[in-house]
Amino acid sequence: MSESRYITIRNYHxxxxxxxxxxxxHAAGIITFPVRENSMNFPNLINIAIKVQEKDVEEALEIIELQENY
Known part of the structure; x- marks a missing residue:
């Protein structure tokens, strides 16, 4: 059984x-693993790391570029 490796592709606040x-x-069929972190020193500072499977990195980055430039 092979394990999927997840790569962080973007961080958002x-x-x-x-x-x-x-x-x-998700609409493109890419599985995501979002990780939400809050800073102990700055409770209002939120960091959301978006992770995708290693095989989907290139496609995910293309989709993100389109969304961010919209």
Whole structure:
């Protein structure tokens, strides 16, 4: 059984933008693994790391570029 390796492709501080990107990736059939982190020192500072399977990195980056430049 082979394990899928997940790669962080983007970090966002805006949860709405992160959700838009995640939804666009899901619509393209790309599985995501979002990781939400809050800073202990700055509770309002949110970091959402979007991870995808290694095999999907290139396609995911293309989709993200299209969404960010929209």
């Amino acid at each position: 805006d949860p709405v933008l992160a959700d838009i990107i995640i939804n666009a990736l």
